[in-house]
Amino acid sequence: MAFDPGRLGESRTDLAHALKALRKRAGWTQTRLALRCNMSQTKVSNIESGKLTPALVDVELICRALGAPVSVVSEVMGMARMANTEWKDFWSSRRRGLDKRQNELAGFEKASTEFRYFLPAMVTGLLATPEYVRASLSGVPGDQSRTVALKLERQAVLHDASKRFTFVLTEQAVRWPLIPPMALALQMDRLASLTRLPNVRIGVIPLGPEVAPGPLNVFTVYDDRIATVETSTGVLVFRDHRDVSAYLQEFAAFERRALFGERAREHLREWAIAFTRPRE
Numbered sequence: 344m345a346f347d348p349g350r351l352g353e354s355r356t357d358l359a360h361a362l363k364a365l366r367k368r369a370g371w372t373q374t375r376l377a378l379r380c381n382m383s384q385t386k387v388s389n390i391e392s393g394k395l396t397p398a399l400v401d402v403e404l405i406c407r408a409l410g411a412p413v414s415v416v417s418e419v420m421g422m423a424r425m426a427n428t429e430w431k432d433f434w435s436s437r438r439r440g441l442d443k444r445q446n447e448l449a450g451f452e453k454a455s456t457e458f459r460y461f462l463p464a465m466v467t468g469l470l471a472t473p474e475y476v477r478a479s480l481s482g483v484p485g486d487q488s489r490t491v492a493l494k495l496e497r498q499a500v501l502h503d504a505s506k507r508f509t510f511v512l513t514e515q516a517v518r519w520p521l522i523p524p525m526a527l528a529l530q531m532d533r534l535a536s537l538t539r540l541p542n543v544r545i546g547v548i549p550l551g552p553e554v555a556p557g558p559l560n561v562f563t564v565y566d567d568r569i570a571t572v573e574t575s576t577g578v579l580v581f582r583d584h585r586d587v588s589a590y591l592q593e594f595a596a597f598e599r600r601a602l603f604g605e606r607a608r609e610h611l612r613e614w615a616i617a618f619t620r621p622r623e
Contacts, residue, residue, distance in 0.1 A: 354425035359393035361419050362405055366391070369409045379408040396426050399583050424583065432577035441483065445493035452500045455565040459594045462512045462561055465519055468494040469501060470510060470537060470545070472530050478522045501543055509544045511594070511601045517547060517614060524618040531615040535608045546601025547610050564590050 366376055373391070377384045382401070389395035390405075397405075402423040406416045431444075452458070460467055468476055476494050480487040501508060517534065520527060538545045561573040570581045570590040581587055602610060 354422050355396055356393050358397075358402070358419070358422040358426045359391055361422060362397075362402070363391040365406070365409050365411055365415070365419070371409065376405065376408060380404040396582075397423065399423050399427065399585060427581065427583035427586070429580035429582075430577060431580065441480070441487065441490040442493055445490060445497065449493075449497055449500075451565050451569065451571075452497065452506075455568070456506050457566050458506065458508045459564040459591070459598075460508070460510045460561075461563075461594055461597055462510060462516045463559060464513075464516050464561065465521065466512065466516060466530060466534070467510070467561075469498055469508075470534060472526070472533050474522055474526045475530050501537065501540060504542055507542050507544075509546070509594075509598065511546045511548065511597045513548045514550045514610075514614070517611070518618075528615040528618045531611045531618075535611040535615075538604065538607055544603055545607060546598060546603045547607045548597065548601050549610055562590055562593075564594060567591060 366373070373387045374384050376382075377387045380387075380401070382404075386395065390397045390401070399420065402419060403416075406419055411419065460469075465479065466475060468479070471479070471494070473491070473495060476491050477487075480490060483490075500506060512534075517531060518527070522530065534545055537543055562570060564570045564587060567584070567587055568582065570587045572579045572581070572590070581590070601607075
């Protein structure tokens with residue numbers, strides 16, 4: 344099934360109808376299907392009504408129990424993958440107001456305890472100085488003062504000892520000249536200071552001759568439940584455990600290449616000095 348962002352919402356309804364039709368075609372009751380799949384009847388009912396989006400493993404169980412043909416299983420599994428993916432395009436976010444997006448992110452942060460951020464291009468708002476935050480929104484039309492304020496308010500979550508954060512940044516992300524040299528040096532100082540928080544790990548991947556190929560997209564994993572991936576036109580939200588697991592594995596590979604602790608601070612200090620050194 345081809346990916347069509349515009350159909351993500353429709354795919355949930357399509358999936359519910361398809362699963363219900365499969366059960367009825369087999370002549371099974373919801374109770375019988377629930378027993379066969381080790382689910383509650385209420386869960387089966389909520390899946391068929393579209394109130395609950397089933398994980399791919401649930402859809403596989405249902406298709407197998409009902410003896411669906413291979414071609415039908417392939418089509419239904421495609422619907423299930425689409426149903427477990429959400430698309431948030433930047434234009435819609437701007438129309439609704441970027442402050443609404445900040446509230447959504449705060450919701451993710453409130454509901455999660457372990458966070459993993461891969462940042463190949465820029466510093467994320469949680470780690471940014473006020474000047475960096477304002478510069479990151481400079482291309483967005485209108486007054487962004489409320490969005491800036493909300494981004495800065497969200498930084499308080501870093502001091503919640505019940506939550507654990509791991510950030511992996513490439514050298515390019517740290518040194519990207521979004522703000523003037525002296526301001527960028529202060530941004531690097533902030534990164535270095537945040538590495539000393541007991542529940543925050545900040546790693547950097549210096550550029551070198553043996554940098555392995557990798558994704559060009561920012562991605563974040565919340566616990567082992569949700570992965571968000573930023574593209575140039577929007578954000579994909581994955582909730583299926585297979586997709587989330589794939590990003591956990593990807594993150595682990597970058598984490599192994601990153602420098603943490605004093606080694607990270609040494610690089611940050613060197614890069615900051617390079618930006619404050621007078622040009623000849």
